[in-house]
Amino acid sequence: MSTETGILDQRQAGLWRDSIATTDAASQRFMIVDQSSPWTEVIKEHAEMSLDTFGIMYHGDEVSLILRRVPMVRTAATPTLERLRQWEHLSVHSAPARALEGLENKPQRWLSSHASLLWSHAYKKLLEGHQESAENITRMEVRAQGTDEKVEALFEVAMDEIFEDGVESQFSRQLVSYIRSYGDAAMEAIADLIVYERANQEVISEALRWVGVMDHPPTHNYRLWLLERSLQSSSARVRDGALLGLVYLEDPHAMTYLKRAIEKEQCGELRRDMETSLAQLESKTACPSS
Amino acid sequence: MPLLLRKIRKSRWYKYPWLEEGGSQADALLDLKTDDNILSVWYIEDDKSNLERVLAALASNSDNISNVDYALFEEQAMLNMDIKLDSTKGNVPDDEVSNSWHRHLSELSAMKLAMIAKTIQTVGEIDRKQPQEVKKLLKESVVAGKIESSKLNPKIRAAIDPKVG
Numbered sequence: 001m002s003t004e005t006g007i008l009d010q011r012q013a014g015l016w017r018d019s020i021a022t023t024d025a026a027s028q029r030f031m032i033v034d035q036s037s038p039w040t041e042v043i044k045e046h047a048e049m050s051l052d053t054f055g056i057m058y059h060g061d062e063v064s065l066i067l068r069r070v071p072m073v074r075t076a077a078t079p080t081l082e083r084l085r086q087w088e089h090l091s092v093h094s095a096p097a098r099a100l101e102g103l104e105n106k107p108q109r110w111l112s113s114h115a116s117l118l119w120s121h122a123y124k125k126l127l128e129g130h131q132e133s134a135e136n137i138t139r140m141e142v143r144a145q146g147t148d149e150k151v152e153a154l155f156e157v158a159m160d161e162i163f164e165d166g167v168e169s170q171f172s173r174q175l176v177s178y179i180r181s182y183g184d185a186a187m188e189a190i191a192d193l194i195v196y197e198r199a200n201q202e203v204i205s206e207a208l209r210w211v212g213v214m215d216h217p218p219t220h221n222y223r224l225w226l227l228e229r230s231l232q233s234s235s236a237r238v239r240d241g242a243l244l245g246l247v248y249l250e251d252p253h254a255m256t257y258l259k260r261a262i263e264k265e266q267c268g269e270l271r272r273d274m275e276t277s278l279a280q281l282e283s284k285t286a287c288p289s290s
Numbered sequence: 291m292p293l294l295l296r297k298i299r300k301s302r303w304y305k306y307p308w309l310e311e312g313g314s315q316a317d318a319l320l321d322l323k324t325d326d327n328i329l330s331v332w333y334i335e336d337d338k339s340n341l342e343r344v345l346a347a348l349a350s351n352s353d354n355i356s357n358v359d360y361a362l363f364e365e366q367a368m369l370n371m372d373i374k375l376d377s378t379k380g381n382v383p384d385d386e387v388s389n390s391w392h393r394h395l396s397e398l399s400a401m402k403l404a405m406i407a408k409t410i411q412t413v414g415e416i417d418r419k420q421p422q423e424v425k426k427l428l429k430e431s432v433v434a435g436k437i438e439s440s441k442l443n444p445k446i447r448a449a450i451d452p453k454v455g
Contacts, residue, residue, distance in 0.1 A: 162320055165299060166349065166356025202317070205301065213354060240301040244357060247421055267304055273418060280422055 151178060151189040155199040155207070163206045171203065172210045179211075179219055187222040194230060197238070204230075205241030212245025224251050231261040236270050243270070247277045252285040292365045293334040294393060295341070296321065296410070297348055300359035303416050314411040321361075322403055329395040329406070332380070332387075334362060343436065344391060345419055346427040347384035350437050354445045355425045363406075363414035368395060371405055383441035384431060425450055 158171035178186040190207065193199045199207075208230055211223045227249065230242035239261070246254045258278045265271040298321035303314065322329060332344045349358050368375055373395050380392030395406070410416070419427070429450045431437040439447055 162323065163299070164297075165359060166352030166354055168353040209356075213356075236304050236306070237301040244421075247357070269300065269304055269416070273300070276418075276420060280420060 148189040148192070151186060151193065154178070155193055155203050158203045158206070159200045161203075163202065165209070169206070171206065175207055175210055176214045176216075179214065179223075180216055183218050184222050187219050187226065191222075191226050191229075194226060194233075194238075197234065201235045201237045204233075204235075205237045208238065208241035208245040209248070210245075212248035220249075220251075224249060224253060228254055228257040231257055232264075236267045239265070239267075240270055240273070243274055243277055247280070250281065250284055252281060255281055255285070292336050293338070293362045294365050294368065294395075295332040295334050295344060296329070296361050296363075298359050298361050298410075298416070300416055300418055303361070303411060305411075312408060312412045314407045318407050318411070319403065322407060324398055324403065327396065327398045329398055329403070330380070331393050331395055333365070333377075333391040333393050340387075340391060342427050343384065343431065344387055345424070346431040346437065347380075347382040347387040349419075349424045349428055350383045350431070350442055350446070351381075352446065353443050355421050355428070355449045357421050358419045358424055359416070360419075361410045361414050361416050363410050367409050367413070368406070371402060371409075373398065373402055373406075383437045386436065 154171065154174050158169075161169050161171055163169055163171075175190070179190070190211070194204050194207065197204070208227060212227055214223075216223075223245075227242045227245040230245075231239055233239050233242065243258075243261075246258065255278060258274055258281070262271055262274045262278065265274060298318075302317045302321055306315065309315065332348075334341050334344065345358050345360065348360075349356070365375065374397045376394040376396055378392055378394045380388040382388050398406075428437070428442075428446065432439050432442075432450060439451070442450075
């Protein structure tokens with residue numbers, strides 16, 4: 001029986017892959033997964049992700065869709081395969097257990113380029129037995145697509161603005177407003193532009209500052225992840241924006257990522273700012289009331 | 291030797307490997323935006339005794355507590371380049387800062403502006419006050435009566451004194 005696995009679309013596949021690299025600082029891990037990793041490993045590495053859709057699996061004529069509907073749970077213990085099977089509330093339906101059965105240690109192949117085809121096929125199959133859940137999925141997708149377009153337009157228009165630290169701009173106001181309105185869906189669209197450096201560096205840097213400044217607990221973990229991830233950007237200007245965002249966010253979780261970033265940082269001025277920020281974060285952790 | 295201060299965004303002044311010796315990123319000129327060929331700067335005593343007060347005043351014009359990146363460069367370097375330097379009233383909530391320490395570098399040509407950028411990049415001092423430090427400076431200025439709390443953005447007011455916000 002041939003087995004193929006696909007991620008919903010290129011963006012999510014990429015984010016998923018990046019998350020693994022970020023989580024474990026071992027991008028090679030994905031290459032192993034890509035070829036023949038046990039599913040248990042995939043799930044372990046996926047523990048910090050916040051994607052709604054985990055993947056679509058084909059085994060023979062049968063298709064299964066694995067969904068997680070929870071935001072990133074960075075404090076959760078790493079889930080084992082057995083534990084995931086019990087987490088019915090993390091999925092729209094019982095697909096995870098079904099999809100995982102008998103697939104451990106079998107080769108997987110990621111088909112992100114066929115995303116839409118996979119999605120329609122999987123959706124059709126799911127619709128037959130899971131009407132209500134599938135409708136929920138559709139609504140979620142439509143909302144996310146609209147958000148993508150808005151966010152892309154926002155980043156494009158912002159190229160004409162000149163930003164100043166501490167001063168709100170039309171861009172920052174709209175960015176914060178989108179995140180408040182669309183939550184993780186907006187964050188996914190923003191992360192797509194930022195992680196793949198598909199927008200102007202100055203705009204990205206500005207966005208990261210405000211991602212850190214804004215107070216919005218429902219997206220806190222996603223924003224934290226994006227800022228930590230952006231410390232690895234190829235652009236020093238973007239890394240500086242991420243650093244400032246993390247300074248505003250004041251989450252001690254970032255300390256590990258900052259330490260790693262300091263080790264790798266080639267730009268002397270930026271490295272010194274990272275060290276200062278890390279020291280402040282450490283002192284804040286030591287004296288949380290200050 | 292007295293200094294001049296210009297608020298900048300530090301990352302626009304990073305020395306990238308592809309820059310020529312002593313060169314600046316072209317984007318650094320975004321921090322030297324002129325109006326009627328005038329560049330607004332702030333006078334800093336040679337012992338930097340008024341530096342923190344000026345930084346607090348600049349931060350008090352913001353919408354929220356933020357880092358303040360700035361460049362310091364010698365006033366004499368401007369005079370050596372025949373750049374006209376005028377004392378004018380500034381626009382910050384701290385009256386003494388506005389009245390005493392605001393300067394205009396005027397009648398600037400594009401060439402002179404590029405020379406200012408080069409001066410900042412090669413012999414200037416570029417630094418950052420972290421948001422936490424800025425918050426402390428703002429609080430001190432308000433407590434000392436140098437900045438009226440009512441002139442601050444409500445978000446800043448709330449951040450430096452949650453009871454007032």
